[in-house]
Amino acid sequence: MHRLPSAFEFQNSVETIRAHHWRSYTDTYKGCEFECQYCLYKGPGEYGRHVRPVDGSIPARSDLGIVDIGTTTDPYQPMEAEQKLTRSILEAAAATEIPLFVLTRGTLVLRDVDVLRDLASAGLVEVCISVITLNEDVAAQIEPGAPRPHERLRVAEQLAAHDIPVAFHVAPLIPGLDTPENVAAMGKRLAEACGSHIFSAMLGARKPYWAPFYKSMDAAAEYCGSFETFERAYPRDFDFSRGAADTCDFEYALPALTPLRDGVTAGGATYVSENYPFLTTGALEGGIYQWKLPTVYDMASWIEARGAVAEWADFLTWYRGFGPSERLVGLVRSLWESGELFLGTRLAKQNDGYVASEELLMPAQHTLVAKRTPVA
Ligand code: SF4
Known part of the structure; x- marks a missing residue:
């Protein structure tokens, strides 16, 4: 029998309903060797050398809707070369016709082109490559264990050359990391590489990783478009009192999002804003989206x-x-x-x-904030 690691309902909070079509998610690893300094899911003892395969599994079922792999930890981190857990999910999905959305920064995804092609020919997969900047110096500081941006672009182009649908996830989008011109250029470059759509989400600030993250941003400051812009949007003494992964105020988010949206549009793709639905430029239909839930x-x-x-x-x-x-x-x-x-x-x-309405439904200052509260 084909089995998957434990799967969970994905649309379980207003943040996930806001932008994601996936019904379920599953992770192959606990922790992540890529060690991005902004990782929302970083917890003590869960990263770097502590990474291990997840426990538990369920029978693969075709009623799971679109299953997301890579929501919490990367499915193509180095350990996958030996464990092949992600590959076993792809094989289970191909055998049981489960649509998959695969999110990764890893170049190892190219190993699985054979299964991905089978899934793609049945309209069952989209691979989404995560890229937050094309600035290699910045990436080296804040994503020290991950493949460099140019390698991820190469992965996207090779997947697309095999007729595997590819999208990009620009998340977290960090104000000031690049100049607006470079953000627009990145949006256009990514749009041209995939031709479909680019998702983006603003940086979520969480207390457990804030101090080390700021240290890595300090180290990257000389390469950033405007470190001052970043410091204004996300002060060192960020207010964590609201208890959720919080983003910057709208007045800082919009100048970061608009160039990205404009670049993506110029490159001929659809822009999908996870924080601000009104910025999204078009519908996602066909392919795996025939199994979608509405955002x-x-x-x-x-x-x-x-x-x-x-x-x-x-x-x-x-x-x-x-x-x-x-x-x-x-x-x-x-x-x-x-x-x-x-x-x-x-x-x-x-x-x-x-x-x-003509008016935008939005709090005066802050962008969208929600806690992940269980549903009764
Ligand atoms: S690749 Fe994803 S899960 Fe891994 S450290 Fe980076 S943000 Fe976290």
């Missing part, structure tokens, strides 16, 4: 297209067509009621419904 952007687009107030009952009929779990429906309902669901869109709340 907040999709939901807002559906409401805008109605041209009238969308009540919960109408919305729910449409939403259930995508097969969300009851747990997820409950979460979406609570976020619908509180108004949090549509922050970052151009919708206005009217009684129990929403309608298209």
Whole structure:
């Protein structure tokens, strides 16, 4: 029987509903040898030499929806060369027709071109390469264990040459890391390399890694586009009181996101903003997205297209067509009621419904913040 490492529901918070279509995620390794200094999931004893394969597995099932591999730790870190756990997932997915979204910084993904081609020919896979800068000096300081940016670009181009769908994930986007001109140039370069879409998310600040991360940024300062811009957006004494992985204020986020979006658009790809759905430039359809769950952007687009107030009952009929779990429906309902669901869109709340608006639904200063609270 084909088995997967334990799979978890991915759309379990407003952050994940905001931008991700995946229904489930799974990790092959606990910890990550790439040691990016900004890694959100870095915990004591989990990185560098402490990396180990994950425990537990489940039978591979085709009802998992799009399964994301690489959400928490990289599936193609050096240990995979020997363990081949990620490859076993690809093989299980090919045998049971599970659609996969594979997120990686690793060049080892090229080893699996044979299985990826099989998956791609059935429309079952997209490989997303994570790149936050094309500046090799900066990358060497803040992503010391990961393949360099030019190597990741080469990987993307080779995958695309094998007709394997490729996207890029520019995350975390760090204000001031590059000049706006270089951010736009990177967006265009990535768009031309993949031709499909570029996801991006702002840097999430978390207390456990903040001091060492700032140290690596200090070391990279002379190579940065504007270290002062970074310091203004993310002060050394960042306020962690809200308890979630928090991003900078909108006034700093927008000047970083806009050049990226413009560069991606100029390069002929779709831009997908994970923090601010209104910046997303187009729908994701076909291929693995035929199994998708709607993101907040999709939901807002559906409401805008109605041209009238969308009540919960109408919305729910449409939403259930995508097969969300009851747990997820409950979460979406609570976020619908509180108004949090549509922050970052151009919708206005009217009684129990929403309608298209000229105004951006957003707190005055801060970008989107949410805690990963369990769903009852
Ligand atoms: S590759 Fe991903 S999981 Fe690994 S250290 Fe970097 S950010 Fe963390």
